Amino acid sequence: MTYQLYIGLDVGKGEHHATALLPDGTIVHDKPLAQSEPKLRDLFTDLIAQHGTGLVVVDQPKTIGALPVAVAKAVGLDVAYLPGLTMRRVADLHPGQAKTDARDAFIIADTARTMPHTLRSITVTEENIAELTMLCGFDDDLAAQATQVSNRLRGLLTQIHPALERVLGPHLDPKAVVDLLTRYPSPGALKTAGRGHVRARLKKLAPRLAPRLTEEIFEALAEQTVIVAGTGAAAKVIGRLAEQLTQLRRQRDDIAEEILAVVDAHPLSPVLMSMPGVGVRTTARLLTEVVGKTFKSAAHLASYAGIAPVTRQSGSSIRGKSASRRGNKILKRALSLSAVAALSDPASRAYYDRKRAQGKRHNQAVMALARRRSDVLFAMLRDGTFYESRPSRMALAA
Structure with a gap:
């Protein structure tokens, strides 16, 4: 989607810095901004009146960035999030090495304008998820x-x-x-x-x-x-x-x-808790880390959770796959602990034992099981269906 304005916010505890760019890169606003709803609302409203539809991008969507996100959504602006690691890498492409709020805000806005694929969407979560x-x-x-x-x-x-x-x-x-x-x-x-x-x-x-x-x-x-x-x-x-x-x-x-x-009040909780190894705390973590986010495929969800193996290849000397060190660590931990808890389920235990028989260590077999279960989880959330074990599906097919 093309916007008429890109607003980058380097958020802070008491004060943010806001930089607004037009599609051609012209700076139309570059000032500190107080962490208060009236100041945020006034700025966003004025920019909309002058330039039209805009996108607000923050470097922290939670804690100190939660209020700007909520106000931006309230006045009709779209919001997005630029991960800190991505921002640091993009900053190396810009001239100068100074670390200032003004420079960070400009980099956030300019990245949103020129590299929209680096952004992550933000949805204002429902009250019980928050x-x-x-x-x-x-x-x-x-x-x-x-x-x-x-x-x-x-x-x-x-x-x-x-x-x-x-x-x-x-x-x-x-x-x-x-x-x-x-x-x-x-x-x-x-x-x-x-x-x-x-x-x-x-x-x-x-x-x-x-x-x-x-x-x-x-x-x-x-x-x-x-x-x-x-x-x-x-x-x-x-x-x-x-x-x-x-x-x-x-x-x-x-x-x-x-x-x-x-958890009981959320409509998805019966779906999630129908899966073996998923209790109250795991369901809560799945709701907070997955609901409200869009995943194109099961592989996308696994990659986001950091449980998908990463292929490493360089010429003919380095070839293979290794565990990812990225991803959402909270979700990764929830899925791995859930996989361990699911070992009492016959289907999950059989898959784990098969991986162990192939020579995988315990942790590797658990992560393989977590990866397999994330595919099932993706389908359950996508279709709103309850968990069915493989033997049940085979019996139905027969």
Whole structure:
């Protein structure tokens, strides 16, 4: 589509820089622009009145770029996104090496004018998708913090009592062990409490695990008779870390309920969750990363997710395919974890086993399965149909 105006926005937290170009490259506007709806609306309205239909291009469509995108759409302008890596490569083609907001805004506008194929479309997402994006982002932050705290807790246990860490470390995911450490945060406290109290504490949250784990704990405690320097201080920290880990997991549980409510309200969620290995969190990530975007083919979706192999060829010395290091990392992670979860499905397990028999390593076989499942996902989203396993389709054909 040909536009009468190309507006490049180098977005910032408090102030953007806007550069507007005519189709022949003439600069008609080149000024800073405040991050406020009235200022954005006034500029866009004036430019439309003077020059007609336009395209607004930003370098960040979310966070600090969300308001300009929303205002541009509200006044009737089309919007697009220029990825940062593409922008940096295009910037090398322009004279000068200065890094200024004005230069970046000009490059964005000029790229939109001369190389429209480098742009990515932006659709203003529906309300529940925007809500899911925020909730999932917060959930990711909580998960990262929980992992950090868990690793720190295991590190302290290893420092003061390695044998005890070997027993408790692998069981930090169940709530029972973390709860036990909030009450008895040191080897000495566990010994003083005795088998009965430890077993009773564990039984509250893990009745099946409690007897065996209690015996393993006291066997580990008997292996070490010396007290490592700093054990007293470590106990205080371990107790606090255990409490912090409990709070983080409680927050994740609360967020999961909120995510579930939003996911259930979306019409595509039953379609996505009909596929083996796709749960609430994976469905939420598929909705936030796929819905609202246009993919011409299943290969396009796989390439966008970074799970399509990349062909590398140079003369006769370099030939082959390797994993892509590009793509949407959030979507790639969701698809790969979903593929692992789907290994309990007979059809998915058979495909995985076939790839392993061909000599592929575990990670390679999982990514191959994720690639295959992305083709199915593309068809499901395109047609709005539920998942059907291959045996079911073969039975219908027969």
